[in-house]
Amino acid sequence: MVFLTCVCLGFIIAALGSITPSFLNLTVVKFSLRSGRRSALFLIGGFATVLFFQANLGAYLSSVLMENSEYITLIQQVGTGILILLSLNFFRLYKTSKLKKKKIEIEKSKAYLHGIGMSLLNTFAVPFYFTAISFLIGLEYFKYSFINSLYFSIGSTAGSFTLYAVYATVASKIEERLTNIASKMDLILGCLTGVVGIGNLIYLL
Template sequence: MSVFTCILLGFAVAFLGSITPSFLNLTVVKFSLKSGRKSALYLIGGFATVLFFHANIGAYLSSVLMKNSEYITLIQKVGTGILILLAIHFFRLHFTLKIQKKKAKIDKSKAYLHGVGMALLNTFAIPFYFTSISFLIGLDYFEYSFLNSFYFSMGSTMGSFSLYALYAIGASKIEHKLTFIATKMNFILGCLTGVVGLGNLIYLL
């Protein structure tokens, strides 16, 4: 496979996979409204750093776990538990934080580390990349190797960063239209993680 093909596939998979609402892109909107576009970009940098490794892990698992379904089930169980805990956390924030804080700049390093922490909690990423790459392998569009996985991950990092950056830029430009959404963001995040978590729980049961 050519380097360009691997990067392009990674970019497309990450960009398209990040379009739908998730607690990462909604957090970018919330962070951009609260702390400004520049801090949001550092947050996204933290996301992208972790997602690079998520894509690599997903690619590796796609070449191994397809023959060991019991490990996939274990990953689903752990991910479901984390999703439910996240949903409880976001609902708690929504119902306990009544006072809106004024917009304040957050240190760049703190924004970056916050992005790393949030991305580490993103249980969607590895299963998403595992499924996407397995699908590409099945269609003979992707052949796993260390270098192919590395270039694919580079493309996925660029794709996710680009998409999240659009969220950050859009949020700051239409802040007056997103104020209501920002005040309900924790509730939205709780609903999203809760629905997916319960869906996975029902599936596992």
């Protein structure tokens, strides 16, 4: 029962996190159109491999916070700095994304490694899982342990893989729409992280 609960929670949370337009699922769509669905699945496999460990790390950090409340202020301070830096980075990405860039062909044999590299650049994964799992712990839906974290990570890996596979399957139908949304995501994320970061800074001061 615990196994099923943790896997389902991981699957649902990862699916919700993966459904939002981002550079990861946009890459899946473009890669699927250019190299085929099979190659895109190898790319997604690279994403999912890294997300497995990111979910584990997020679960561990959330357990540390819940058991050591004296670290909350320090985490808030570090988190505020990270949010402000992320905000500046998203604004930079939004500005540079307007410039036309030459498409780089990726060999099918390197799709998996390329997926791992891109997933490592996904700076929101660990904070996302950290926040989600902390929320679940607070509601007493999740109790941290190594085995529970492992089950949760298995579910999150399956959830991410499933959602990205859907993007790869319907790539030709959603490319233009997803591209239009994703082109504005950096601006939206920059504004959101900036507002939250400044809000936290004012609160800490």
